[in-house]
Amino acid sequence: RRLPSGDNVERAHEVECVYIPETDRGTLCVSSQVGCTLNCSFCHTGTQRLVRNLTAGEIVGQVMVARDRLNDWADREDGTRRVTNIVMMGMGEPLYNFDAVRDALLIVGDNEGIGISRRRITLSTSGVVPNIVRAGDEIGVMLAISLHAVRDELRNELVPLNRKYPIKELLQACRDYPGASNARRITFEYVMLKGVNDSLDDAKLLVKLLKGIHAKINLIPFNPWPGTAYECSDWDQIEKFSEYIFNAGYSSPVRTPRGRDILAACGQLKSETEKLSARERQALRAMAMTD
Numbered sequence: 001r002r003l004p005s006g007d008n009v010e011r012a013h014e015v016e017c018v019y020i021p022e023t024d025r026g027t028l029c030v031s032s033q034v035g036c037t038l039n040c041s042f043c044h045t046g047t048q049r050l051v052r053n054l055t056a057g058e059i060v061g062q063v064m065v066a067r068d069r070l071n072d073w074a075d076r077e078d079g080t081r082r083v084t085n086i087v088m089m090g091m092g093e094p095l096y097n098f099d100a101v102r103d104a105l106l107i108v109g110d111n112e113g114i115g116i117s118r119r120r121i122t123l124s125t126s127g128v129v130p131n132i133v134r135a136g137d138e139i140g141v142m143l144a145i146s147l148h149a150v151r152d153e154l155r156n157e158l159v160p161l162n163r164k165y166p167i168k169e170l171l172q173a174c175r176d177y178p179g180a181s182n183a184r185r186i187t188f189e190y191v192m193l194k195g196v197n198d199s200l201d202d203a204k205l206l207v208k209l210l211k212g213i214h215a216k217i218n219l220i221p222f223n224p225w226p227g228t229a230y231e232c233s234d235w236d237q238i239e240k241f242s243e244y245i246f247n248a249g250y251s252s253p254v255r256t257p258r259g260r261d262i263l264a265a266c267g268q269l270k271s272e273t274e275k276l277s278a279r280e281r282q283a284l285r286a287m288a289m290t291d
């Protein structure tokens with residue numbers, strides 16, 4: 001942050017991190033960049049241009065600020081903590097800020113640092129293939145892939161990085177991910193978009209593609225944001241999709257939407273200063289009323 005000098009005042013850059021409390025754990029979703037270069041078409045962050053990479057200190061700082069705000073520097077009476085899990089799923093593509101993300105996660109996972117087990121830290125990528133195996137070697141945390149489509153044609157549209165690293169190459173990098181096993185499965189995130197990627201044919205192809213990979217599939221009901229053309233799949237379609245995958249032997253939990261009303265749910269993050277124009281606030285209120 002630069003301090004005001006004369007008339008030339010530069011605004012501080014902002015990122016968001018989100019704390020998701022659950023009964024048996026508390027997950028902190030952390031950002032790696034201010035904005036994002038990748039423009040995934042279903043993601044609100046993708047509509048904010050990349051301002052800059054965060055430093056390792058700013059990434060670790062998000063965990064420290066959360067612990068401060070939650071008064072979470074010591075075990076509570078029952079021996080638990082509030083922040084038990086970290087997911088690098090906030091704003092930005094972590095593998096496009098590799099060195100800072102690596103240094104930050106090594107500090108967060110080190111007993112002399114923040115001391116959160118690497119098995120409780122998940123790095124999510126939209127598929128920067130050359131850095132996936134490197135992440136396994138140099139960081140050694142759990143891996144999540146933003147897959148969202150099973151055909152290149154559609155994935156090119158939803159996750160444009162797919163044009164550079166198509167599904168086949170991405171899945172090969174997952175097969176090669178060091179340390180993946182049944183106990184350390186790779187999570188595949190799949191946002192459920194009505195009439196776009198939610199058919200049973202998609203579910204069948206998904207199962208086929210993941211054959212031989214230690215995988216679980218996280219189904220994410222789409223979280224709408226002002227201006228998006230996508231809609232969330234109907235609930236019974238999400239259940240059918242999930243059931244097919246489950247019957248094929250994969251864990252397929254449906255992520256409970258949290259924080260939609262304040263644009264803090266998955267795929268909705270954007271810096272507060274950029275987020276809410278008056279028109280967007282109006283659209284958000286209308287969405288909250290129909291949600």
Ligand code: SF4
Pocket residue numbers: 036037038039040043044045046047090091092093126146267
């Ligand atoms: S889904 Fe991730 S990689 Fe894609 S635009 Fe959003 S923040 Fe960037």
